[in-house]
Amino acid sequence: MTITESCQPWPAPTWVPDAIFYEIFPERFYNGDPGNDPPGTLPWGGRPTRENFFGGDLRGIADKLPYLEELGVNALYLTPIFPARTNHRYDVCDYMKVDPALGSLGLARELVQDAHARGMRVLFDAVFNHCGDGFWAFEDLQKRGAASPYRDWFIVDSLPVVQNPPSYMTCGGAPYLPKLNTRNPETRAYLLRAATFWLEQAGIDGWRLDVPWKVPIDFWREFRSAVKRANPEAYVVGEVWRDGHMWLNGDTFDGLMNYRLRDLILDYCVRDAMDAEDVDFELDLLRENLGPAAPYALNLLGSHDTPRILTLCEENVDRAVIALTFLMTYVGAPMVYYGDEVGMQGENDPLCRGTMEWDESKWNRRLAKTHHALISLRREHPALRRGNFETLRVFNAVYAFARRYGEDTVIVVFNPRQAISDVAVPLGRLARLATEWEDALRGNRYPVRDGKLWIERLDGCSALVLTARKDFGSHS
Secondary structure, three states, X not given: OOEEOOOOOOOOOOOHHHOOEEEEOHHHOOOOOHHHOOOOOOOOOOOOOOOOOOOOOHHHHHHOHHHHHHHOOOEEEEOOOOOEOOOOOOOEOOOOOOOOOOOOHHHHHHHHHHHHHOOOEEEEEEOOOEOOOOOHHHHHHHHHHHHOOOHHHEOEOOOOOOEOOEOEOEEOOEEEEEEEOOOOHHHHHHHHHHHHHHHHHOOOOEEEEOOHHHOOHHHHHHHHHHHHHHOOOOEEEEOOXXXXXXXXXXXXXXXXXXXXXHHHHHHHHHOOOOOXXXXXXXXXXXXXXXXXXXXXXXXXXXXXXOOOHHHHOOOOHHHHHHHHHHHHHOOOEEEEEOOHHHOOOOOOOOHHHOOOOOOHHHOOHHHHHHHHHHHHHHHHOHHHHHOEEEEEEEEOOEEEEEEEEOOXXXXXXXXXXXXXXXXXXXXXXXXXXXXXXXXXXXOOEXXXXXXXXXXXXXXXXXXXXXXXXXXXXXXX
């Protein structure tokens, strides 16, 4: 039996453990202003490619805030909104402006203010390892060569600049993504001004940091200091796919995008690559690695960089539901990728970046209902947001754990394989809380006998989220 105190002191924003994030790819969420559509914009709902545009914009996000409020999310993460030449906008051309195809600084400020009025935080995406080949400083270098004052803003092997093959360092070998020289004091000062500009001028609540491992860690420490001076409650979260402990010493990031957790959930709930004993062991290692930053991790099943969860589940909704249940009941702040809540599908980029499906007749009703129910449960129960983590049982495929915070306790039981009968979950000290527990998702009730929770039948590929039946009696 393992117990993790998941809310030890950690110098991070106090609001993050209570957050339920929603990631938006602005160009594909909703077209609220056709008047700013870029040339060649296609009708909504077409097949996404890496080149095409459908006209999503900031006005569209603002128009859909009531939808997001009703869903229950309370934090938004927007992928880049700065001027760029691509639909994904990770090729930034100016870090101090909003892409005209998305809106304006005034509209960005209005969007954040409206979100705040609805109790929602807003994160922007910091792309500080590289820019686009349309970035004004890189264009000057291309034009003036050695005479450009921006020569040292980039890592250039030879001049004049040549793009095929690139004579300068890039991100991932893409010629349209020149790498910024963040060791250069002038480049660094510009990027730090951009970081604080959006906190001060638009009122955002933090930054998600793109490919941070490609940037010197001392830059991120300076970045953190600048951000925290502007807003001590701003959230700084890094995109990290593997081991992230080097950024979690209290002086760099508040949290990490928890792709390692995603892999574990998929291996256990979707791929049948782990049994309960395996996943419990790996989760212990992951929590140890994250340390007191675990409750501040940004947990996810999918993003703009992965296939969609229902696609990975091969359209098996039961699999998607059990994975979602794990995400919403585990330690850390969960994030929903836009459209996953209604069953959108798509393989990796560009197909995972399709236009949001607003035709409700095409929604997967079970997934939509489950998202609403689990988000509501997480918001209702502090145990799911801030509680400790206690493993109750591992037995072949069956995995049971408890989250407890003060007087609030939630027990979660998973079975991603075939149905099983007569499952007994040892409760230890929790046996005193009640003599019966109720599944918050379906209403079924389960008795406590001899210090164990008894489940007569645990359906295949299912999960239970159990709360104590206070009115049924307890031993306390």
